[in-house]
Amino acid sequence: MHTEKIDTIIIGGGLSGIYAACLLAKKNKSFILLEARERVGGRILSTEHQGFFSDLGPSWYWPSINPKIVHLIQVLGLKSYRQFEEGMGRFQTPDGTVRTVRGYDMSPPCRRISGGMMALITKLCENIPENAIQLNHPVCEIKKHSSGAVVSVGELEKESKARFNAKNIILALPPRLAAATILFTPDLSHDLTQAMLKMGTWMAGQAKFCALYEEPYWRQTGLSGQAFSQTGPLGEIHDGSNDNQGPYGLTGFISIPAAQRNHPQSLTSAILSQLAAIYGKPADQPMAVYYQDWARERFTATQFDQPPMHEHPLYHPPAGKTSIWDGIIQFAGTETDTRYGGYLEGALAAAERAVTKLQQFSSATNCFGLT
Incomplete structure (x- = not known):
């Protein structure tokens, strides 16, 4: 199977992933965004009736x-x-x-x-190259190598339908969902895996x-x-x-x-x-x-999300890590933001952090003038 090479892969097309893509696009960086669903937005979903x-x-x-x-x-x-x-x-x-x-x-x-809220996603997508977002691409495996990682798309039980070779990865998924659905090679540490699985996905x-x-x-x-x-x-x-x-x-x-x-x-x-x-x-x-x-929603919730969440969790990067594999993978997604985890504000903050660390941007500026 042909393995396509790309500089950065963003996994997840919710607000955090879409915003990270927009930040990279404004800097003319090479990237693709892989979204499992047939639509972007993630947990943002707005149904239309009479306008x-x-x-x-x-x-x-x-x-x-x-x-x-x-x-x-x-x-x-x-x-x-x-x-x-x-x-x-x-x-x-x-x-x-x-x-x-x-x-x-x-x-x-x-x-x-x-x-x-979908208006946020729609407007942000206007700043992203059309072919950069690939829908119906659920990631099933991420395998580290000497200069990056290979990302496989499909189902683990079946042959992957696509592979991408990337220097960097922004993991813009809820940590629990990533830990439950993606095979990491080499294995993530036990402490990190447990921290990801214990981090409840907001609204799931x-x-x-x-x-x-x-x-x-x-x-x-x-x-x-x-x-x-x-x-x-x-x-x-x-x-x-x-x-x-x-x-x-x-x-x-x-x-x-x-x-x-x-x-x-x-x-x-x-x-x-x-x-x-x-x-x-x-x-x-x-x-x-x-x-x-x-x-x-199998691309939002896992079996661990079925019990009701009675109060807003105190979110933070899983096991205190904002990146793993020597910086190859950067955590994004609202649950990884310490201050506004679970909220839209947290999704933006986590995306900014991931892109800043990835590209060594100045923390004081970006394409939208946010800090």
């Missing part, structure tokens, strides 16, 4: 604590709007009783991107639901769209609408554990019944519904 994009992955950013995202949005010419939070909230008790409670504003305030065990309506009828009755439930199936609900125009939406996180989410159709029916109980009868007649179970 509005519902976010089934991350929805928000926080301007006061996310300077990289704020600056990137400005540079890319994107627009944003504040999350709607005006009005009263709702609370559903374990017996299904619904009470109206005082609403609250998220602190710090958060915003949504017009066009969905979650499922998200969105229902769209022609009118924001809950707002018209003085409700913000916020609700919390001890009954389920949705445990947390927010207004997921377009900016001051239709369609309008309610979006929520499913509280049922991943192992019990086996029947999406019946789950959808139960969610619509719950929304009707909380917000009124119109809630069970949406224009469209969208459901995304990240625990069922």
